Amino acid sequence: MYKEYSIIICSGTSCQKGVPGELTEIARQVLLKHGLDQKTKISLSGCLGMCSKGPVMIINPGYTIYGKVDAGNIGKIIENHIVHKKEVTEHVIHEDHLFNRFYSIFGDMDFFGKQMRIALRNCGIIDPDDIDDYLSVRGYEALARVLTDYTPAQVIEQVKLSGLRGRGGAGFPTGIKWELTAREKEPVKYVICNADEGDPGAFMDRSAVEGDPHTIIEGMIIGGYAVGAKNGIVYIRAEYPLAIKRLERAIASARKEGLLGDNILDTQFCFDIEIRLGAGAFVCGEETALIQSIEGFRGMPRPRPPYPSVKGLFGKPTLINNVETWANIPVIILDGAEWFSSIGTEKSKGTKVFALAGSIKNTGLIEVPMGTTLREIIFDVGGGIPEGRKFKAVQTGGPSGGCLVESDLDTRIDYESLAAAGSMMGSGGMIVLDEGACMVNIARYFLEFAQNESCGKCTPCREGTKRMLEILTRITEGNGMDGDIEKLERLGRMIQKASLCGLGQSAPNPVLSTIAKFRSEYEEHVIDRKCRAAVCTRMLTYEINGKCVGCTACVKVCPTRAVSGVKMNVHVIDQSKCIKCGACYEVCKFKAISKQ
């Protein structure tokens, strides 16, 4: 039914803050009050990527985007906008319109200007719970075309021609993976979508599944047709309840429409998808570990070959692709491999989704063509560093990646150049660090993560990361020893070479890359016992300066009675007693305590 207005409320995890339906309910009440409920469609969209301005609401026609919407002001905004025809200017987000192939009316602008949305083309635009919405943006058209016009070999040819490479991080050519699986003669084969997004600081897959689950389903059906599989499995993190719910609903409605199940679209082809939940193990993002986990075992990797394309799930040939890879498939079929391969660089085609986080103005999801420079991503799309602080480094690739510095900013994003610069593409987490970050501490953080997540199967990873972590911890605590940095380098290289799976081989990367780029900072920690970012607390010295009014607040909180002084007079800290807990620093209202 035709509706005069539509209100789209972003329902990504960041915008909803876990109060599902609250904003929608208020909006519904307000519309009811003014008799507009029949004329207006309220829908929830997936993540729009403007998390820093969230919660976000869009009112159509006119595509007015409102930011920082909450239970207190949503009623007033809707009333003013729809009833009184007046924009609530202080909440309107001006610079943001959408670049989108299907929605060119949205124009171009700062945040979206350098972006190009292929994988996320529908996120934030359609209602993920409504299959009709997806169908209206040419959804399942690619599937129909494939089933009627293409042989499986032709589909694979298209994917190969497109130059699409695995978006999970390693960048293996997708078409070749498909071909290898198709080549096997087994009657039973499996197609898996890897949605076990484990990198801390990355949320691309969550948003893609929450915002546009049908694209992934469509991609998987096409994949199943191409390689000759009837069974699809989505392996998704249990930590993403909303994404799971949306996916379940999407699968159910696709089944109802005859897009999943037996004789899809009245052809001979049969395919169905089931969801399997992960249970919080980072290593299960690795394909052989993921297979172990689906089979109901501990998620431990096994040596390859045989590759999953030959012997995968339950011993059958298995095709595993990442969420973002699947989301690209329908576009490649519809717009052609040639068009797709015209985007990007020589060896990396298409676009890449990144999750921007850390010290950056526009935290959120972005999708840019391959070949965009880091500088453009951080300063144009991301809006730069907030509060006038200085850029220090950008971390890509999560616990398997590395840090890139100022001089690397003009590196073009593609698999090869990021690797050459000392980091990696990874699945798309991008954490921006300013001068307030201590690189040794960041390295320790990632190593602690890797150590925690090591499955314990092979010795280099299990024992090696533990020893490295011990050394790093001792450095951050001010007990670094001569030769520690060299030991880290030697151990790191050994772990890289001798570990069984990708997790182990890449675990030392954050440490090695920060040593390579910030060696002087490591040396300061070890030799001078100093942390220039004032992060490693054990190395700090707390001192009381002239601003002290003698209120005695610090004397009261000090657990070791290191602070002394007479009321109304400047106090002093006895450094020999100070345990550097920071309690005095926190309690002081006069900024009279400085830490260095």
Added chain:
Amino acid sequence: MITEKDKKSALLEFIDNYREKDNFESYLIAVLHRVQEVNGYVDEASMDLIAHAMGIPTARIYGVATFYHFFNLKPVGKYIISVCMGTACFVKGANAIADKIKEILNIETGETTKDGLFTLQEARCLGACGQAPVLMINNKIHGRMTPKKTADMIKKIKRNALKQKVQGQR
């Protein structure tokens, strides 16, 4: 009132849903998810029950349950506080928030307070990096946290719990 016996037969019924499927044993993790959903944690009695029902040695089930971080092997409190330790939250001071909670509740990560009210956990990444640092209390995400805000929140929950207890006694 749900008795232990009801719980037991409900779990067996849940397992039977999968019995007809190919590779029946592979649904072990789904079954463990179910146990935790109902119980709050994976208890040993349930593991034994699953072992008999699915024909998998308890030792292997225990191995699986301990491998995955998502499964709790000890009873949890009424309020589960998960502090996000994702990179974005970490660089924005998640440690200080976790330390504050440990200090107030006098527990370490993974432990439950003596009154059974709070359990402290660390989450790998809740995917709400735009609001960093975040924490989650019983599946509700709270963004842009500070140690002070955290302390206030815990105080409020404690006060409400006390109120409920007093009302319950009346």
